[in-house]
Amino acid sequence: MAEDDYYTPPQAAHILSLSRRRVTQMLKAGYLQGEQLDNGRWKIPAAAVTALLKARTERASPPRPSRSSQLAKTIEETKERAALQERRLERLTDSLSRLFDRLERLEDRLEELEKGLNASQSRREAAVSRPQS
Numbered sequence: 636m637a638e639d640d641y642y643t644p645p646q647a648a649h650i651l652s653l654s655r656r657r658v659t660q661m662l663k664a665g666y667l668q669g670e671q672l673d674n675g676r677w678k679i680p681a682a683a684v685t686a687l688l689k690a691r692t693e694r695a696s697p698p699r700p701s702r703s704s705q706l707a708k709t710i711e712e713t714k715e716r717a718a719l720q721e722r723r724l725e726r727l728t729d730s731l732s733r734l735f736d737r738l739e740r741l742e743d744r745l746e747e748l749e750k751g752l753n754a755s756q757s758r759r760e761a762a763v764s765r766p767q768s
Contacts, residue, residue, distance in 0.1 A: 641678040650684055651691075 642650070647667070648658045659677065661667035668683035700708075 640681045642681060642684055644677050644679065647679045647684050651688060 644658045644662070645655050647653075648655045651658065653661075658667065658679075662669040662671070662677050662679070667679065667687055669677045669679040671677050
């Protein structure tokens with residue numbers, strides 16, 4: 636093979652869209668074919684890089700769901716969230732209604748107590764203002 640038929644780890648990393656460190660790890664693990672020279676540097680056959688790139692391309696992600704099925708799923712999820720929010724709103728409305736009823740009863744009770752207190756004060760004032768015989 637000619638010198639042009641080999642890549643350095645940085646060149647291979649660029650082609651494979653990997654880091655230089657990851658390429659070196661793959662070389663050491665035997666996942667990527669390469670030869671380590673006496674000076675510790677690696678040379679990687681271009682054919683090995685091409686084969687790995689091809690294998691990665693063939694293992695591409697599964698086909699994406701169609702746009703309409705994604706949209707249908709999103710609509711369903713939105714409907715479910717809306718139903719949950721409606722139930723929550725109903726519970727909150729019920730709680731608020733109960734709190735208003737309780738507040739009205741407390742206000743009525745307070746009004747009764749204030750009337751009783753005013754009547755008691757009026758009787759005391761009347762007793763104090765009467766001349767003693």
